[in-house]
Amino acid sequence: MDAAWFYMESIPGHGETAWLQRDEVRHATSSRRLSSDDTITLFDGRGTVARAILGRQRDPDGGLEVRIESIELRNEPVPLIELVSAMPKGDRITTMLDGAAQAGMSEFRPLDCEHGRLNSSSIRHQRWRRVLLSACKQSRRPHVPRVLESMDVSSRLASVGEDELLLALHPGGIGFTDLMQGLDASARPSRISMMIGPEGGFSQGELDEITAAGVQCVDLGEGILRIEIAAIISCALAAQLACWSTG
Incomplete structure (x- = not known):
């Protein structure tokens, strides 16, 4: 060891x-x-x-x-994995950041949603930094994930890069296995971004924007997951997708 x-x-x-x-x-x-x-x-x-x-x-x-x-x-893994997520309630953000970092997250961007508004007191950079450092020690990851500036859904959709794969988690979307089978492995994105809405879900207006932007919605399966659990699973799946796209 x-x-x-x-x-x-x-x-x-x-x-x-x-x-x-x-x-x-x-x-x-x-x-x-x-x-x-x-x-x-x-x-x-x-x-x-x-x-x-x-x-x-x-x-x-x-x-x-x-x-x-x-x-x-050691070079930072490519593609980068960005978690774009609404904030879970209470102290569950600690669980989310710890698990997501261990699962492969490169960057975390808080997401401001109609059903889950952010406030300045919920952004706690120093505490989050300690959590992310601890996760890296546990998982032997040499790059500590970065915390990016918060955005709302419209702004994040408008900032998608040409070689970025942005996915949105939403019930009724495509399954992850079907998603992998339908992607072009030769595309090799430089960034895989996973967008997760609040506990109340994306608003209909936000879903319309996501669809209009051509962003694929992904369903993690039966059951309604808490934000932090969905975030950890989505980062782990994105890490598998990253291995597949670079293989």
């Missing part, structure tokens, strides 16, 4: 030393029960991944010295 992953904002070069921050040290020594001379993996969230050895020396802020043994830069 790979060595446990820990975040470091700026990773030095091979053979150099750095300080693992106090919160990461606490996780390494308490939760992971690691000690000096143990091997860990560092990542900066932007593709740099390093193998490092825990040292013994502490800094005044509680950081722990680590020595870089090897370092590499």
Whole structure:
């Protein structure tokens, strides 16, 4: 099994030393029960991944010295997977971001809908960043997903790129297996975007806009799923679609 992953904002070069921050040290020594001379993996969230050895020396802020043994830069997977979603109620956004990041999400864009309006207090970038970092450590993903500016349905439809595949989740749409069979594998989109409406669903006006824009609606099957569960499933399916389109 790979060595446990820990975040470091700026990773030095091979053979150099750095300080693992106090919160990461606490996780390494308490939760992971690691000690000096143990091997860990560092990542900066932007593709740099390093193998490092825990040292013994502490800094005044509680950081722990680590020595870089090897370092590499990993490219971000293509196509990117963008989750364009209405916000679930309460704290379920944490579940959504954690699961979607582990499933392959590259970017998250909050979606403002007629049946699910956004407000500024619901956008909590610092907290979401911590959730996404934790998900990347768990899933060994070197790129932390980005949180993009919110849009409404009309604006997002108007911003679709030429080599982007935008799909909207809606009951009665095409099944995912049928969708894959009907797509041209040679098209190779640079971005797969999954649009998910609020708990009340897209309004009829929004559905008319989606249809007029030529966006394919996808049905995840029987039953009504909560937003966060639909988001996680859709990102996992998009990751499979990404593998298929690049195969």
